Amino acid sequence: MPSLSDRIRLLRGSVFAVSLSLAVAGAFGTNAFALSELQQIPGQPPQQQQSEQPASDQPPAEAEPEAEQSEPLQLPMPDPLIRRDATTTDTAEPPEEKQATQPETPVEVIYDIEKVPEPVRRMRELIVEAAASGDIERLRPLLGKGPTQTQVSVVDGDSDPVTTLRGLSGDSEGIEILAILLDVLATGFVRVDAGTPNETYVWPYFVEKSLDTLSPPEKVELLRIVTAGDFADMQEFGGYNFYRAGISPDGQWKFFVAGD
Known part of the structure; x- marks a missing residue:
């Protein structure tokens, strides 16, 4: 009969053998399961076997084509606050101002008295x-009488023209x-209402010319007739308003009057 110590050694050897068997079986069991996944299982169709493969081993599915993008919705622009069509008048600039900005018709100034009748x-x-x-008094026979009498005042009257002129003088x-009459007739002149019954040769030419367009020499010529203060007043008035003389073609x- 074995002794107590021999039985303990046999018991320890049995426990070690069982532990070793379990460790070996665990190791090979895991590897067998892994290999079984890679090998074909007998009796099972290949297609079914492939479907049981892990998702990570399957080839990536082809990406579906993206839906064709539609064009962005086009919204109409709002109507302008100010319509500029054929039925609307442009109010940016009144017609009077437009006419004022148009270039002035050139005035033909005449200095050569030989060019007149x-x-x-x-x-x-x-x-x-x-x-x-x-x-x-030497002007009297030149002033005429009746219907052909020279106009010497902007106010109609039957007074004697010489008396009227004398009263207009500062002396x-x-x-x-x-x-003044001499100075006026010494300037250039213009022909107005040409080809009509009212055709007249008028001195000075400033009567028909815009004062804002005068050149420096023309301003000198004007200031031989009026003062600088008179010139400033005329610019504010909008035109020449001093004495002028007119002679018809016949x-x-x-x-010979002053004023507008």
Whole structure:
């Protein structure tokens, strides 16, 4: 009969053998399970076997084509606050201002008295001679009578023209008005209402020319007739408003007046 110590050794050996068997069986069992997944299982169709493969081993599915993107929705633009069509008047600039900005029609200024009809040249020469004499009465035969009487005032009246001119002068003899008449007839002149019954040769040409367009020499010519203060007042008024003289093509002295 074995002793107690021999039985303990046999018991320890049995426990070690069982533990070793379990460890070996666990190791090989795990590997067998892993290998069974890679090997084909007998009696099972290949397609079914492949479907049981892990998802990580399956080839990636082809990406479905993206749906064709539709164009973004186009919203209409809001109507403008100010419509500019054929039925709407442009209110940005009144018609009067547009006309004011249009270029001025060039004024033909005449200095050569030989370019006018002979009756005009003759009447102008007679007026200059009478005014230069210093005797205002020498203007009387040139002023006419009745319907052909020269207009010497913007106010219609039957007063004697010589008396009227003398009253307009700064002196009692009418010398100042004679000097003004000479200065006016010494400037350039213009032809107005050409080809009509009212055709007239008018001195000075400033009557028809915008004062804002005067050149420096023209301003000098104007200031031989008026003062700088008068010129400033005319610019504010909007045009020349001092004395002017007019002679018709047939030699009639039509007017010698001041004002508009």
